[in-house]
Amino acid sequence: MILLNHKIFKKLVLRRTKIGRASDVALPPTTVSVRRDFLDREELDYYETLYKEFQAKLDRYFRENTMGDHRVEIVDLITRLRQVTNHRYLVEFSQKEELNAEDLASSAADKQESGICHKPEEDPVDLTSNKDVRDDDDKIMVKYFRSSRILKNIELENFQTSTKLEALREEIRFMIERDGSAKGIVFSQFTSFLDLIYYSLYKSGVSCVLLNGSMSRAARDAVVKRFNVEPNCRILLMTLKAGGIALNLTVASHVFIMDPWWNPALELQAQDRIHRIGQYKPTRVVKFVIADTVEEKILKVLEKKRLVAQGILDGSSEAMEQLSVSDFQTMFGK
Template sequence: MRDGFGATPALRRAAPALSRGVAQAHRDRGPGEVQDPGAGALLRLRQAACHPGLLDPKRRGEPSAKLVTLLEQLREVIDEGHKALVFSQFTTLLGIVRDRLDGARIVYEYLDGATRDRQARVERFQNDPDCRLFLISLKAGGLGLNLTAAEYVFLLDPWWNPAVEAQAVDRAHRIGQTRQVFAYRLIARDTVEEKVLELQKTKRDLAAAIISQDNSLIRNLHREDLELLLS
């Protein structure tokens, strides 16, 4: 359940400066400082791996390797008559995807923590043959959704707890699903996303801190862990 792709030239140029910013912020924080500026810098590294528009709203219209890869795969899913779920932690990233789908006049549904008419959106996705995509905030869409019309699931950014990702995939794997479900995790190669996956395997608490921006754990990063994230 992994689909890797190379970072864009713009991301490769920006990432070293962001990485240096994380390291410098971590070194410069004062004793007893509650807010570690390195936490924000790590968040920016994760955002940069997704799309430059997460760092600068003026760049929402630019391409990113992750966005291009996703849209190509979604087009293939639609052309073959299938339906797909798209999950992300970043509602801004989902908003950028929505911009592209609107521009291409592709019908979809959307759900995040502020969505009120959840069931109506679920029923439309399940029953409307023209609505083939459902974009869902990973934090908001994990529970209580039965989306068995989907045969494909795309996870746009890594979550520290594989159980949360599995829960998202299970929205399509409910009772009544008679078809095989294919799940893809889109990971940008040579970025902090790969490092978070490595930490998932050995240091889940640390990976959780990076995703949730838990400053108490990030402040106490060991040098070798920080070097892994920035390497």
């Protein structure tokens, strides 16, 4: 049936891929890797406590045959677990975090020692040693601090890092060590997590700017201009909604995806912000995943969705072989 759908789609859908244009549009190579880290003991205890609490609720709903009645709540519970893998502050200090509308609708329809108990280590090299740049960053940080809901609720003098924050800091250091002029884009679905990243990088001496979907056109243009023009502005923090607009950010050669998205096509859009015409450097994409958590289960779901799409659009025999009978039944509502 999927092969039949492929034949139908082939007649109706016109697809232009990078592979199809490889002969006349030469792009540098791109590498995509998944970085898996483990929560430290304190983070893991916190995660498992929430997981058991949520699991008890799901078991009760299942016994009462009321799963459908609590669908929105279940999605919210999954979202909470995802947030905890980023940083426990997202659950402790922020109000209910709203995902991008498309992401939420989609979900409803279908190593370093420094961990949570340690303060973040300082980078050995200040990447923004230029005093003028640092002064500008200080002014921006004060203004941003006043507008950030989560940062206002945290005692910043006792700010605690997380496994993902430390993993990102490490990857940024690697990026700079390999290429002194390199820039990167950090994507997350959670605006509050971007606030925490902003503060963590600022304390580390990494100059960065933030772009989100609530910004005016003028503010968005100013952020993009600074990132493109200023050599010391290394990192652009971006939300899913903002990343979906037509942005050409080929000044960057690295993409860091902090949390998996329900729609794999959106991850490809994020990667294509840098891997497009005008890019002259090899590009690198790093996806961060916390092992043995809900994030790994989400990755399995995404891989199934990718195989279904690949089978329908490309008629891939490899994709067909990896899909189970239950996957086929799910596709047709059986």
